[in-house]
Amino acid sequence: MEPAVRTRRLTRTFGRLSAVQDVDLDVPAGAVYGFLGRNGAGKTTTIRMLLGLLAPSAGQIEVHGLDALRERRRVACLIGSMVETPGHYDHLSGRSNLALTAGLLGLPRQAVDRALEIVDLAADGDRRVGDYSLGMRQRLGVARALLARPRLLVLDEPTNGLDPRGVRDMRGLLRELPSREGVTVFVSSHALTEIDQIATHVGLMQEGRLVLQAPIEELRQRHRSAIEVDTAQPEEAAAVLRQAGVVVRAEGSRLIVPCREGAPEAAEVNALLVRHGIPVHGLSPGTLRLEALFHDATGDRTDVPVAA
């Protein structure tokens, strides 16, 4: 299948500043692509070029096989977007807000009902937008972006400023969109933790460059962190594990089992220790620590580049 987005050497300079430099994005159709980076890394500039709001200084952009710079109108019809906090008419209901846009686009009224349904605002559709929470306003923005049934949905920091519930709702919505609506989701964020559970692919921007791009599963395989064992008998536990051929390191009362080729799963470590009568107070299963991954990709060990 042709990719939803493909850029080659995409570049944008502002005076002497390279806001985006030689970026090769590959966004597969049907993906939820998490576009990550700190503030100022070049995400918004890239997104504005994808949407035809800003001309590149150099490079190419293809959207579903169409040259976005030559066929701007056709490409615009394929994309729905929400860039920055969406503006709504506060005195109107959510439904009326969408109906206005639908009217401008020449879409039938059913398009409004469908969009409200998708973002789970059908029950609140007749309430004034002024009474909506920020999360509801953001979802209404997504509904508007979906009105014309785009093939690609581009969202710039849609979880910015949302409370945990708002983040959870937005996550749930975005995760479902490819399978429910057949739309590819391209979503930017400076907070990895807000999208690591929904992204199928990630791209990381740093200082205008795309320093990492991969399917998230591949990254999970490569960067599963160590299993941590909390026990009152660390020395005995370490001896048991070493005898079983497991590489292990002690850190105070915790034991660390690095995840590497042939390392046991957390459950096996637990079973082995319990079999030898060693109580295990806590066991962390070695989940993906994307922070570590980003440290590796950017060579930045001083702080976490994309923490919540």
Ligand SMILES: Nc1ncnc2c1ncn2[C@@H]1O[C@H](COP(=O)(O)OP(=O)(O)OP(=O)(O)O)[C@@H](O)[C@H]1O
């Ligand atoms: N119109 C402009 N004129 C001059 N410099 C700009 C302009 N737009 C962006 N920049 C600069 O380009 C760089 C990248 O900005 P951009 O907004 O793309 O980053 P970002 O990753 O989206 O960050 P944020 O999350 O803060 O929006 C920054 O240094 C920014 O100051």
